[in-house]
Amino acid sequence: MDIIIGFGILIGFWAAGECLSVLMGHFVPGSVLGMLLLFVALMLKWVKPQHIEKVAHFLTRNMTIFFIPTVMGIMDQWGIIRVNWLGWLAVIVLTTICVMAATGYTVQWTDCLLRKKGGSK
Amino acid sequence: MMRELLMNQPLMLALTIGVYILAVRIRTRSGIMLLNPMLISMPVIITILWICRIPAQHYLQSTSMLSFMLGPCVVALGLTLYEQRLTIRQYLVPILSAVLVGSVVGVLSVVALCRWLGLDQMMGLSLEPKSVTVPIAMEISKGIGGNTSITAISVALCGLFGGIFGPAIMKILHVKNPIAVGAAIGSASHGIGTARAMELGAIEGAVSGLCIALMGVATSVMVPIINALL
Numbered sequence: 163m164d165i166i167i168g169f170g171i172l173i174g175f176w177a178a179g180e181c182l183s184v185l186m187g188h189f190v191p192g193s194v195l196g197m198l199l200l201f202v203a204l205m206l207k208w209v210k211p212q213h214i215e216k217v218a219h220f221l222t223r224n225m226t227i228f229f230i231p232t233v234m235g236i237m238d239q240w241g242i243i244r245v246n247w248l249g250w251l252a253v254i255v256l257t258t259i260c261v262m263a264a265t266g267y268t269v270q271w272t273d274c275l276l277r278k279k280g281g282s283k
Numbered sequence: 284m285m286r287e288l289l290m291n292q293p294l295m296l297a298l299t300i301g302v303y304i305l306a307v308r309i310r311t312r313s314g315i316m317l318l319n320p321m322l323i324s325m326p327v328i329i330t331i332l333w334i335c336r337i338p339a340q341h342y343l344q345s346t347s348m349l350s351f352m353l354g355p356c357v358v359a360l361g362l363t364l365y366e367q368r369l370t371i372r373q374y375l376v377p378i379l380s381a382v383l384v385g386s387v388v389g390v391l392s393v394v395a396l397c398r399w400l401g402l403d404q405m406m407g408l409s410l411e412p413k414s415v416t417v418p419i420a421m422e423i424s425k426g427i428g429g430n431t432s433i434t435a436i437s438v439a440l441c442g443l444f445g446g447i448f449g450p451a452i453m454k455i456l457h458v459k460n461p462i463a464v465g466a467a468i469g470s471a472s473h474g475i476g477t478a479r480a481m482e483l484g485a486i487e488g489a490v491s492g493l494c495i496a497l498m499g500v501a502t503s504v505m506v507p508i509i510n511a512l513l
Contacts, residue, residue: 172355179358191422193357194503197496200361211362218359225356225474226320227303229417231346232353233325233439235432237339242403243433249400250437253410257392258441258471259452261414264388265381265494266458266467272377273460 168217171209175200289335295345302327316478317446321439353418360416360496367493374462374490381463382494385470386501389414390509409433411506413441416473419499423506438473445472446479465490470498 179196183189203209221228236243243250306320306327332342364371371378390411397407409429412420417438424434449468458464461484468476469491477495481488 169355172358175361176354176358188426189507190503191357191419191426193354193422194419194500196354196358197361197364198500200358201364204361204365205368211365214359214362217355218362221352221356221359222363225353225416225418226324227300228349228352228356229421229435230299230303230321230324230328231343231349232421232431233321233435234328234339234346235343236325236436237329238343239430239432242406242430246400246402246406249397249402250406250410251440252400253393253396253402254413254437254440255444256396257389257410257413258445260392261385261389261471262445262449262452262467263456265385265470266453266456266463268381268384269377269463269466270458270460272380273462276376 164213165217168214171214172196172200172217172221175203289337290341292345295337295342296349298328298331299324299346299349302331316482317443317475319439319443319475319478322443353421357418357422357499360419360499363492364496367489370489370493374493377462378466378490378493378497381466382470382497382501385414385466385494386498386505387509389471389498389502390505394509394513405430406433410437411510412502413437414471414473415499415502416495419503423503427506427510439475442472442475445476449476449479450483461486462490466494469494473498 176193176196178199179194180192182195182199183192200209200214204211302324303320306323309323310316310318310320328342332339393410393413394407397410405428408427409424409431410433411427411429412423412434415423415438417435420434420438421431423429424431445468449472450464453459453464453467458467464483465480465487468480468487473495477488477491480491
């Protein structure tokens with residue numbers, strides 16, 4: 163029974179997220195809004211973590227299997243990648259380095275600033 | 284007769300689940316966290332389909348029901364965020380600023396590079412959410428007209444690249460602060476990178492794991508804004 167309750171809660175928040183997404187003109191995906199709604203509900207103690215723990219952990223720990231079919235869809239799309247596979251790989255590698263550098267330096271700088279502020283007090 | 288035997292839906296599902304379990308076992312046995320089950324499963328399943336001459340279309344149709352569960356998976360990340368609420372409170376300012384900057388840089392760098400290299404427009408759209416965990420990236424990609432398959436595999440490759448070279452890149456860039464290292468690896472290479480970040484240290488792992496969901500939220504807001512502005 164607790165699995166059905168947990169699954170029902172997750173689906174319910176997903177549905178609420180989809181409704182909100184429609185109201186926002188599909189600006190943000192419904193499942194992402196559902197995730198935020200669930201987080202808020204947990205913080206406000208409207209939902210108890212133990213109600214969804216079992217199902218949620220099962221889903222997040224085994225997430226990979228649910229996107230294997232999508233990844234296998236690459237068999238149909240291989241043509242698009244093959245045209246410029248070197249460019250594709252270059253984008254993946256270079257942008258990943260960009261994001262790492264940007265986030266890494268941002269944290270280091272803000273942490274430095276925060277510490278200076280804390281020290282001058 | 285043989286063809287009919289192979290062309291049934293539960294068989295394709297059983298194949299997928301079986302190969303997945305095997306892939307997870309391989310990772311646990313070897314102890315190499317970077318051996319992502321997806322990257323092992325993919326070539327194995329393709330080879331089996333090829334040997335048995337099962338059409339790709341048949342496999343994709345039979346297993347498409349698994350994709351439905353990605354919705355609840357994303358919602359379930361809300362619990363992951365909740366479980367990390369203490370880490371959020373502790374590092375609120377640095378992490379939020381990192382995720383905001385990271386999502387903007389992530390999307391802009393993809394758009395700029397794709398234009399410069401003359402990549403197909405659809406390819407560009409599919410790559411825009413590439414720093415985000417796969418299920419959220421697929422949702423974003425679907426929303427802007429990208430191809431979810433290309434998105435999923437690109438995201439996994441970003442994760443693998445970041446997981447393998449992330450710590451070395453951090454050293455080259457002289458980023459030593461453990462919060463910064465965790466945030467960078469988690470923001471750029473989501474779950475696969477986080478598996479590696481956990482090996483670096485407790486703070487790195489916690490911050491990295493936290494950045495997965497936050498980066499997903501930030502990027503799903505930034506992608507439509509940046510696309511509208513450009």
